Amino acid sequence: xxxxxxxxxxxxxxxxxxxxxxxxxxxxxxxxxxxxxxxxxxxxxxxxxxxxxxxxxxxxxxxxxxxxxxxxxxxxxxxxxxxxxxxxxxxxxxxxxxxxxxxxxxxxxxxxxxxxxxxxxxxxxxxxxxxxxxxxxxxxxxxxxxxxxxxxxxxxxxxxxxxxxxxxxxxxxxxxxxxxxxxxxxxxxxxxxxxxxxxxxxxxxxxxxxxxxxxxxxxxxxxxxxxxxxxxxxxxxxxxxxxxxxxxxxxxxxxxxxxxxxxxxxxxxxxxxxxxxxxxxxxxxxxxxxxxxxxxxxxxxxxxxxxxxxxxxxxxxxxxxxxxxxxxxxxxxxxxxxxxxxxxxxxxxxxxxxxxxxxxxxxxxxxxxxxxxxxxxxxxxxxxxxxx
Numbered sequence: 001x002x003x004x005x006x007x008x009x010x011x012x013x014x015x016x017x018x019x020x021x022x023x024x025x026x027x028x029x030x031x032x033x034x035x036x037x038x039x040x041x042x043x044x045x046x047x048x049x050x051x052x053x054x055x056x057x058x059x060x061x062x063x064x065x066x067x068x069x070x071x072x073x074x075x076x077x078x079x080x081x082x083x084x085x086x087x088x089x090x091x092x093x094x095x096x097x098x099x100x101x102x103x104x105x106x107x108x109x110x111x112x113x114x115x116x117x118x119x120x121x122x123x124x125x126x127x128x129x130x131x132x133x134x135x136x137x138x139x140x141x142x143x144x145x146x147x148x149x150x151x152x153x154x155x156x157x158x159x160x161x162x163x164x165x166x167x168x169x170x171x172x173x174x175x176x177x178x179x180x181x182x183x184x185x186x187x188x189x190x191x192x193x194x195x196x197x198x199x200x201x202x203x204x205x206x207x208x209x210x211x212x213x214x215x216x217x218x219x220x221x222x223x224x225x226x227x228x229x230x231x232x233x234x235x236x237x238x239x240x241x242x243x244x245x246x247x248x249x250x251x252x253x254x255x256x257x258x259x260x261x262x263x264x265x266x267x268x269x270x271x272x273x274x275x276x277x278x279x280x281x282x283x284x285x286x287x288x289x290x291x292x293x294x295x296x297x298x299x300x301x302x303x304x305x306x307x308x309x310x311x312x313x314x315x316x317x318x319x320x321x322x323x324x325x326x327x328x329x330x331x332x333x334x335x336x337x338x339x340x341x342x343x344x345x346x347x348x349x350x351x352x353x354x355x356x357x358x359x360x361x362x363x364x365x366x367x368x369x370x371x372x373x374x375x376x377x378x379x380x381x382x383x384x385x386x387x388x
Contacts, residue, residue: 006067008109010119011057012074014042020059023066027097032272032309035091039244040237040269041071044087047236049073056083056119060098060109067099068106070114072124080122083114090234090278092128092159092315093331096135107138115144115338124149124336128315131156131330139336147339154333157315160325162300164308169301180323184297187290194258198298201253203246209253210238212262216281229279238267245269252302254295256282264291268299273309275299296324 011017017024021038028036035041045055053075060068071094072083087094098106114121129135140149166172173181201209214235221227245251252268252275266280277299282291303311313321315331 005062006060006105006109008058008060008113010113011059012055014045014055017042017055017057017059020061020066023061024059024069024097027066027069027099029272030100031097032274033093033095033097034250034269034271034274034276035087035094036069036071036097037245037250037269037271038071040091040241041086041094043237043240043244044091045073046240048090048233049086050075052076056114057086058110058113060106065099067102068109069097070110071096072114074119074121077122081119082123082125083121084125085127088125088127090229090237092157093130093329095126095129095133096139103134104138104142107135108142111139111142112144121338123338125154126332126334126336128157128331128333131332136334136336143336143338145338149336149338152335152337154335156333157331158317158328159315159331160313160317160321160328162311162313162324163326164300164303164310166304169297169304172300172304175326176323183290184293187294188297190289191256191258191286191291191294196256196258196263198295199255199257200302201242201246201251201255203243206242206246206253207239209255209262209265210235210242212255213238213253213265213267213279213281216262216265216283217279218281220281220284241269252299254298256291256295256298258286264295266292266295266299268311270308273307274312275303275308275310276312277314293320293323300324 017038024038028034028038050073053073056070056072056074058068058070058072059066060070071086073086075082075084085094096106096110114124124139126136136151140151143149164172166175173184214230217230218227242251242253246253250270252270254266254268255262256264262283263286264280264282267278268275269278270276277296280292280295282295300311310327311324312329313325
């Protein structure tokens with residue numbers, strides 16, 4: 001009988017898992033998944049995790065080599081604990097990692113670790129798995145017990161992306177529309193004539209540049225009811241992850257400065273030849289010069305110069321992304337639900353939320369639109385009328 005050399009540990013303490021950071025990070029780089037890096041996910045855990053949740057990172061080793069990682073947290077609930085991929089709400093994609101070719105073995109180990117003992121999952125929530133990835137099926141196949149868990153789809157999102165395999169920036173620009181090329185060249189000349197310069201963050205200026213990102217982003221979203229993407233918790237994530245990754249050039253906070261003040265700042269993470277755009281903001285006083293697009297062009301050029309493969313622009317089909325993109329990737333949110341009475345209740349809950357989500361979004365959009373009308377009327381009202 002062959003004895004398996006695989007060992008799996010489920011860590012609930014961030015300090016204890018630190019001994020495996022190098023192996024974990026190597027898998028994130030080999031998979032070209034910037035948001036799967038431990039520096040990013042554990043920063044998220046420290047600053048943005050839900051109350052009452054506990055860390056649940058599964059490390060799979062073959063001898064001393066880390067060959068797989070299940071980056072989860074564990075949240076108690078009335079139907080039992082939910083295991084959920086770290087980074088949700090601000091990182092996409094995040095999925096289990098495995099050494100190439102060993103995904104079935106790793107999935108079986110992860111399923112066993114999450115499905116056995118008193119900590120067994122009532123639901124395993126994969127928040128942003130690349131569409132077509134085998135992880136949901138592999139985890140269901142490896143789940144302990146006689147009955148295979150059910151795979152319940154929850155949502156999908158599309159992330160446009162830019163292929164970077166070009167000779168230089170001019171070659172890439174040649175693949176874009178004539179209108180885009182003219183706009184970018186005209187805008188860059190205008191900004192440079194005003195003294196503008198592009199700058200990549202260094203450790204010395206990390207806090208200052210994160211402050212600029214926060215300031216510019218919130219200023220842009222203030223009149224729209226505020227930002228749902230960046231709050232005080234995520235400010236902590238940005239500083240923590242930046243401190244860990246900036247010296248390796250994998251935390252790329254680009255700024256466009258004019259007279260020493262940032263007018264556009266945007267964050268990109270990098271791993272294994274892929275850049276992922278996270279978030280940014282710009283000064284609307286410079287909107288005519290399109291500073292956000294200029295910073296994105298600078299990121300494209302930087303990636304081409306480094307010989308990288310792609311720039312992932314993040315979930316969402318915004319029009320500006322397709323001015324850059326020539327491909328896209330879809331991410332799926334799915335639940336792996338072990339069989340039993342809880343499965344029917346969880347499936348019903350997922351379905352109800354899928355129905356409610358579009359209605360909630362329509363209501364939120366209507367409120368924001370109404371507030372914009374009220375604001376615009378107030379701005380255009382004659383002064384001195386005594387109106388309140």
